[in-house]
Amino acid sequence: MNWTHKDLLDIESLSIDEIRHIFHTSSSFIEINSRSIKKVPILKGKSVILFFAEPSTRTKTSFDMAAKRLSADSFSLASTGSSLQKGESLKDTVLTLEAMKPDAIVMRHNLSGSAGFIARHLKCSVLNAGDGWHAHPTQALLDGFTLSRVWDNNFQGKKLLILGDIAHSRVARSDMELFTKLGCHLRICAPRTLLPPGTTNWPVDVYSDLQKACQGVDAVISLRLQLERQEAGLLPHIREYASRFCLGQRHLKIAAPGVKILHPGPMNRGIEISSALADSGDSLILDQVESGVAVRMALLYLYLARPKHEQEIPEG
């Protein structure tokens, strides 16, 4: 496939074929990651800046490892210690970074739309590693890839529940886009204070009762609850939230056989997911992390190997 995109900003701009191509490419990298020597030279000489203006461990590490396994040079920059803290505007910061001639900037930022904003100002590729509440496309792609491996690429008609703080979740927005495109039936479940406005127009069924929401589902993606939602007056108490929305084995008795559990991490055990369930055989949480590296290798390859995109991944 001829990869024509400059940037990865959201799921909306990807076609189904492109999403399937990303999954297909990711499979090759899963294989490479299982070798004893995991490094391939396909992005030798390319440089990637990891600009994380918001705290992150797994996404940043995952991108860093993905870049290094492809032999690209990666450089990390956090907002603490960067000139953003000295009051430099985001535009000036990224123009400065671009002047150092990276091939891509991977950015995490706390404001919705910030990835698209910098992409408009930059000639290098921008990969969105999460912008505010808007989008987290690599997370959605790794969630999709993880399920494609257990569902053998068959998403049609699968019932998928996203549980938790939908309103403030970029993961939820990107997952909804992705799984709707792939043909799944989407459900969301949250207290009304954590639902975004306008969900009546979305192609999803909305539940406020977790037990009912789990009826017949094939997979549940439980989201992290930020503790500051209580301070903002959206919840009376985290404990009360857990009593209504903590996903446990008991909810899954009426789920479809073979139901799978996902969580983008980091988990609050006992708040949005029971500890036992997180560690159970139904849980794909660590598979998601493994898939994450492969998906990000695939993305770096697709975005950076152009115009030599037809080149084959070398055998080890």
Add this chain to the structure above:
Amino acid sequence: MGLMIITNVILNQKPGMLLVEDGKIVSFVRELPPGSRARIFDGRGCHLLPGLIDAHVHLREPGFEYKETIKSGLEAAAAGGFGLVLAMANTRPVNDNASVTGFMLQKNMQSHPAGPYVHPVGALTRNLEGLELSPLAELKDSGCKAFSNDGIPVMDSELFRRAVEYASDLDMLVIDHCEDTYLARDGVMNEGRVSGYLGLKGIPSAAESLQVARDILLAAYLDTPIHLAHISCLESLELIAWAKDKSIPVTAETCPHYLLWNEEIVQGYNTMSKVNPPLRSKEDVLAMREAVKSGVIDIIATDHAPHADFEKEAPFAQAPNGISGLDTALALCLGLVRENILGLDDLIRLMSVSPGRIFNLPVNLFRKGDPADFILVDMEHEWLVTPEEMFSRGKNTPCMGQKLKGRVMAHFIKGQEILNRF
């Protein structure tokens, strides 16, 4: 100044010529009076409109001269057809005392002694903090024409009530920016389908209508007028219609952007569309259009809010609120006239006669003795909105790059020509 005749113009659909003497209207006639010795100004078939009055602008000086100065703002006003503008108090320092008011008036006299004229609006509370009243009598005496806490609404209803009462002693009107700041907290656009989709914190329309209701009930209880600034949503209109039906003394304004654009233009995180109150839904825009026609809304003001380019070049939540309006307001509203949403007479009522009446400012009704404040408008003149075409330093408008139809070709204040594009 002797007699001047503006020939070849159209007033209220009738072709003719306007006679002006000593800064005042003499008459509008079909033919040149015989034997008259006068300076002739060829109006080239333009429409004659009274000079426009903008009841709501931000001129940024003192303190934010990089966004706009009184000079640049008044140049935009002159070019846009506005002869009088009411300038809000959120400058730095805040216009809450005679020295700031005096400074603004002095700047006006330095840059535009023949107009357009700025009428400062004094801060209702000291430093706009909403804690204690500004010296309102001092502000009036130094030249303020109204009081407002625009931008930082007074949530304390007791303080607001006392401010309205105290101002009424001085025969001065209070302009309220209706916003419940708790409901609107951290919001950056209208709450609804688009905000949910974009992952931006929304501002519910109830944040506005709740304060509209408060003000209406206070105006009724105190039997004292209150002017409601930049109304944007349907629920507010229903409340104002109810109030007017009950003869409660409230007046209301809206802005061209609430008549033209809805929340959909925020898509793509377009910071040019970021304004407070936010652009609302399609249904709200339709209701606003009806309300300016029916008179539920009394006036159209620009809420001219210029910003520097670099400030709007930011992620959406970081960009400041505001649309630069003086250069484009008339042309945008003439679009509504072409679509038959408004008549030209409605536009004159909304943009000149009613603001003049509400704020007790001189209005030109083209009767003998009226101030000769008027503009010549070429209804067919097409022009492209570009940064260079705009006189305001703030180039922040959603219609940048668009072609507009209708342009002020000449502008006269007290019979003196202050703009000539012929």
